[in-house]
Amino acid sequence: MVRRVLPLPSQPRPRPRPDLLRPLTSREPVSISVVIANHNGGPLLAACLDSVRRLLPEAEVLVIDNASDDNSREATRRDFPDVRLVELSENRGFASANNLGCVESRGDILILLNSDAELLEPGLAACIERLEREPTLAAVSPRLIGTDGLPQPNCLPGPSMGRALRRVFLWEPREGSVDPRRAVVWLPATCLVVRRDALESVGGLFDERFYQYWEDADLCARLIRQGWLLSVCDDSTVLHHGRASDLGPRSISSPQRLLWYAWGRLQWFRKHRTRFEYLLILGIDVLFAGRLFVRSLFGERHRVERARASAILQAVRLTMRNESPPVRTGDGSR
Template sequence: MVILNYNGAHFLRQFLPGVLAHADGAQVVVADNASTDDSREVLQREFPAVQVLAFTENLGFCEGYNQALARLNYDFYVLLNSDVAVRPGWLPPLRQLLAQHPRAAAAQPKILAHANPTLLEYAGAGGGYLDALAYPFCRGRLFDTLETDRGQYDDPRPVAWASGACCLVRASAWRALGGFEPAFFAHMEEIDFCWRAQNAGYEVWYAGGASVVEHVGGGTLPKSNPRKTYLNFRNGLALLFKNTAPGELAPSLILRLLLDWVAGLRLLAAGNWPEARAVGRAHAAFFLRLGYWRRRRKLAAPRLLLSERAGTYAGSVVWAYFGQGKKRFADLSITAYPSAAGKTN
């Protein structure tokens, strides 16, 4: 179980005791991304049983996990954010799910908002989905609208992606796929990993109500932040470019670019110049490294069509939400597409 930490001493003090109490025999490792607060002193003084991997620079979320997991020889890895509160019994259902589905590369629990556990949480909720243009959303969360958890998403099922806030990953799949995309640095790396997994014939699962955790969210960067906007828009384009099937790439990319610019213009109209500039910078950064992304696309070997991928909405979630006023997952009327292994989502 690996917790990637950057200046999160307060989260370690708050949540690590619960993680240790409910680790179910798993080794707990903290990979510290060259924190400048007292994280390492806190770990040494208050949690001596925890193994610490200390990096000399901030490697980001992607390369931080890549390097940490390369040093650990286990059959399964738990990727856990430092701002996650686990509940008793959360880990065995994830293990059982991967045992029951040998082609499952990753599985996530139900993720609730720590500040208000009656709500499903932004970065994971009831399992990750993608629309036709690779905009991510969740069962229980469309954009900033969070649904109240009434058990409506307690059923296990294949999904498009498992949240990087908390997920169990099969080590053999992690190694076969090369871990996270290092150029992403942070944001959408788990979506890219899971999409590559589906293209390679793996499945991705949501464990349902049998496994539940709570997530604070925004522990490293707040939700509204130009740096975060830049990473999300740049990585969103790269995600689409790397993984979309050849026959579907061109129209999807053109529409995605147009919708991104609409989002940028909305930010401008609202007077949010820093974030509007971040959208433009993100697009420029993507195209300046197009050669790199072409090489990464070749390695990813995209093959699955939209209709063949689990956890995929055939329409535009942007249009559904902003144009048609659909605020809940159930309003989307998502068709159950077959996954690569013949399951339904």
């Protein structure tokens, strides 16, 4: 069943709140909560929890389980009795599960961690110290690496009309980290170390209308609008097993994930850009889908390109009807 969604209106630009920019060291000791949204994480969730137990032994740890039907719940209760396990009767999605974890947790610093990610030595101490030392800093992302040892994006380029036009008329920009010495505008939620008071200043963690994908881009845009800064910290490293389908639109293989990604991107423009830019991006996406269809006739990746084009056109149709994609089994996992 297709869900109706409320409009995502553009929001006013609130001024920074100096009273919220107090150093965390004014409230000793700083408490830390780790929130892990899980759906059928299995052994990857166990490895994630083991790394947290070793490298953040003082942290409060919550697992928000999105109606897993594997042995995730039983294994967590058996092997990690000190972990707070919140069991949901239905899969509410990645954003909703993390929001619930944020509400249930007590830490001044929240660590949002994917269930398929592991902390590596020496842990996230450097990220936490950055937040303690810099009161205007809202969130930090550690260095991310894959199981092949290669770096994964931990500082993404912000959505822009220029990038959208380039991928239609010139080339499609590759997914990858941008130079962190420039202004950081988008940190992925793979592992995000964030101040609770920063979240409170923007009305909470994730907008749950972004059921899957782009919820982190929306959060970063709201934090920046409120006057907060974002940063990366390469002194901390996280291993991200990750699904190949979650590394960007080029490699997403599931048609449903492709659809959620394309739809979330349109909702981001609808919420954070002018109406003219939002309508323009709809037209640009239709043109890009046409280019993908043409490429699918000649390229080796014809099935992937055709699936991407179909997902983009379906996302445009749903957006114009003010609807969201149907939720299916397995959606909402990351």
